[in-house]
Amino acid sequence: MPCFAATRAAGEERLARFTPRMGAAYAQGRNFDHGAGRHRDVSQLSPYLRRRLVLERDAVARALDAHGAKAAEKFVQEVLWRGYFKGWMEHRPAIWMRYRDGLAHDLATLEESPQLAARVNDAEAGRSGIACFDAWATELRETGYLHNHARMWFASIWIFTLRLPWRIGADFFYRNLLDGDPASNTLSWRWVAGLHTRGKFYAAEAANIARYTGGRFAPDPAQFAAVSAGLEVQEPEGLPPVAPLRAPRAPQPGLPTALLITEEDCRVEDFDLGALDLRGVATVSASHLRSPRAVAEHVARFERDALADATVRSGISEGRPMGADDLAVLVEWALSLGAKQIVTPFIPVGPLGDWRERADAALGQHGIALCEVNRDWDRAIWPHATAGFFKIKKKLPRILEELDLT
Numbered sequence: 001m002p003c004f005a006a007t008r009a010a011g012e013e014r015l016a017r018f019t020p021r022m023g024a025a026y027a028q029g030r031n032f033d034h035g036a037g038r039h040r041d042v043s044q045l046s047p048y049l050r051r052r053l054v055l056e057r058d059a060v061a062r063a064l065d066a067h068g069a070k071a072a073e074k075f076v077q078e079v080l081w082r083g084y085f086k087g088w089m090e091h092r093p094a095i096w097m098r099y100r101d102g103l104a105h106d107l108a109t110l111e112e113s114p115q116l117a118a119r120v121n122d123a124e125a126g127r128s129g130i131a132c133f134d135a136w137a138t139e140l141r142e143t144g145y146l147h148n149h150a151r152m153w154f155a156s157i158w159i160f161t162l163r164l165p166w167r168i169g170a171d172f173f174y175r176n177l178l179d180g181d182p183a184s185n186t187l188s189w190r191w192v193a194g195l196h197t198r199g200k201f202y203a204a205e206a207a208n209i210a211r212y213t214g215g216r217f218a219p220d221p222a223q224f225a226a227v228s229a230g231l232e233v234q235e236p237e238g239l240p241p242v243a244p245l246r247a248p249r250a251p252q253p254g255l256p257t258a259l260l261i262t263e264e265d266c267r268v269e270d271f272d273l274g275a276l277d278l279r280g281v282a283t284v285s286a287s288h289l290r291s292p293r294a295v296a297e298h299v300a301r302f303e304r305d306a307l308a309d310a311t312v313r314s315g316i317s318e319g320r321p322m323g324a325d326d327l328a329v330l331v332e333w334a335l336s337l338g339a340k341q342i343v344t345p346f347i348p349v350g351p352l353g354d355w356r357e358r359a360d361a362a363l364g365q366h367g368i369a370l371c372e373v374n375r376d377w378d379r380a381i382w383p384h385a386t387a388g389f390f391k392i393k394k395k396l397p398r399i400l401e402e403l404d405l406t
Contacts, residue, residue, distance in 0.1 A: 006305035011048030023067030046179035087385025182350030194230015248372035265345030
């Protein structure tokens with residue numbers, strides 16, 4: 001089974017180990033799901049990239065340096081998908097609100113429908129009767145990881161064959177995935193369902209599963225529903241219009257400052273904070289905000305360990321761990337330091353984004369500004385993430401040039 005130690009050192013070790021396979025080996029083998037503990041042709045860097053224990057630009061730079069632009073193209077594009085989805089959601093925060101509010105509605109429906117609740121429980125427990133689906137459900141719960149192709153097959157079977165609410169399936173992933181990300185998870189499920197790109201959906205096929213699992217599974221085609229349309233009827237209003245990217249409040253030099261680390265970015269040592277009068281550092285644990293239902297312990301543990309590792313690397317002081325539930329603790333901590341501003345790496349749309357809005361209001365009542373710093377990777381990619389992936393893919397050479405990665 002995969003072992004993910006939640007440290008920058010472990011992430012960079014995994015990055016170095018996979019670098020030789022970022023070229024032809026990745027392009028030829030990336031779609032094959034060999035099963036838990038045997039994912040040799042994919043990097044499994046996603047838990048580290050998600051928290052920026054490993055940086056996207058570092059992974060791309062390694063691939064380009066080792067293999068060249070042509071051979072590394074598939075790997076680079078896969079890394080780009082994460083930035084694309086984040087930027088797309090930043091331009092359309094209403095999509096996150098639809099998911100969040102829709103999930104609450106779907107969970108309330110389960111309370112009212114014992115039969116539906118039983119079907120959901122069976123699917124999540126790996127008791128659907130579809131062998132491949134049940135194996136993936138078990139792997140997800142036990143390891144916190146699934147191969148990307150398996151995620152697509154799983155979501156398609158959940159939506160179109162088992163006919164279960166897609167948001168509850170997305171929530172099952174989000175509660176269990178070590179790399180769970182509000183943008184990538186929500187939008188990937190929407191893409192499979194036919195809600196992300198109108199007229200396009202993903203239908204799991206028995207022959208495709210048999211081929212790309214190397215014959216580990218040989219499902220009967222009759223087990224899968226025939227799919228002729230996505231779930232567009234569930235969102236007749238269509239997509240919200242593209243909104244301008246949110247401009248974060250910039251920190252002011254010289255002010256008494258507290259540093260805040262969340263799982264959105266555990267590499268605060270990368271930022272130039274020398275002009276700030278840093279008084280202390282704290283971490284906010286927030287993985288439990290992913291869902292109204294219980295989040296897997298391995299997810300909470302990974303977040304806890306990543307934040308502890310980030311605090312040590314900050315080199316500022318012994319960190320103050322706190323949870324995201326009581327904003328009064330955050331305010332009292334900042335006041336005890338005499339801080340006039342709290343600085344944190346950019347917090348994108350999602351449950352922590354919802355928390356950021358509440359924290360900003362609470363701190364503002366005491367004259368404390370919540371400021372953010374963001375990365376050049378996001379600044380280069382997000383402005384282009386307004387439509388489909390093909391649009392941003394065409395601009396990849398220009399993006400890489402802007403990032404000095406060519």
